[in-house]
Amino acid sequence: MSEVAVERLSNDKAFKVIFVLGGPGSGKGTQCAKIAKHYGFTHLSVGDLLRAEINSGSNNGTMIESMINEGKIVPSEVTIKLLQRAMRESGNDKFLIDGFPRNEENRASFENLEKIEPEFVLFFDCPEEEMERRILNRNQGRDDDNMETIRKRFKVFIESTLPVIEFYNLKGKLYKIDACKPADEVFEDVKAIFSRFRAKNITLLQFSLSII
Template identity: 70%
Template sequence: MATSEFPTQKEGSEAFLQETTVVVFVLGGPGSGKGTQCPKIVEHFGFRHLCAGDLLQAEIDSGSENGTMIQNFKKEGKIVPSEITVKLLQQAMQQSDNKRFIIDGFPRNEENRAAFENIVRIKPEFVLFFDCPEEELTKRILNRKQGRVDDNIETIGKRLKVYFESTLPVINYYNSKGKVQKIDAQRSIEEVFEDVKSAFAKLKPVARVGINEIM
């Protein structure tokens, strides 16, 4: 049977991909500087930048059945199920030649975290946490000139409430595992990136193993 002809090879290949894939979660409140620092990480360290929000929007724009379902969730103000988001991330990772990823703004909550570990079966090397007080985050969001309709005091307050209630427990979970690299995000872009570079410098080099060696 075609589906089970090479089970050992398939399992070995999946194990190989899990072993050689490097994942770093990038977390922090809205306005903490993730969007500024991620392109610098890509340029300096050669990681592939994945953003769950961008992948969801791309799926909507594709006009697929999945995209329509995602759009309906958003229209109704509902959170897209973790399984859908995780599978889009997994697909992007599988299709990439680069096996070093920074995943921006994910996991947003404990359900996201559990779904990623259960489906993708890869644990992050570490979590890059841009730590910034609520007052500073509010000030930054109000000052940025992006013209976003949700950049007003009321909606900013709601977004920050969701972040502190849902995402901080994820950060605390990984901190209990010794996997959080905490960055003081109140400083200048250059000062923050110096600390980011120190965090990434601790990563072990990726082993380059030929696919034939795992069969």
């Protein structure tokens, strides 16, 4: 694989980022679409960005396709480069980054490069059996929605992404959501989290102003 130069995106602009995590089929994409519409965030699905790169026919696309089919995690520098391009092109400063970071190396690379920590992290918790059922029932024409690849993706999620979830949990930035409910009920839980976070930030701002 050729080297991918990754330069810092956020030198002169303050970005708000929320990471959205959950196993394949946990409903992240559905909820992100609702959040984006309701709160004005730009939804960036790492899976969609990677598939678009595959369809572009680039050398990186060929490598990405091979890694996805093997259930492996794409190198951080490649994923971050795609994220940076999408963030820059969006014109927005508020982002839901869906399906990232997928491992500790992803997390550290993004935070060290951009000097951005997420406002908070949403974790859509769903049993593996339910996620498998959803993936097999959906009809999106995706080559990676086959049983062998699904099982590999579950394994990677457990081994690589759960430690990231625990990291943010220990930092007090994680909000865990029961993703087994109907989508509209899940979104009500999401809205409650946004309301609590907004209220918390207003309180902190008021406290900060009071001591100036």
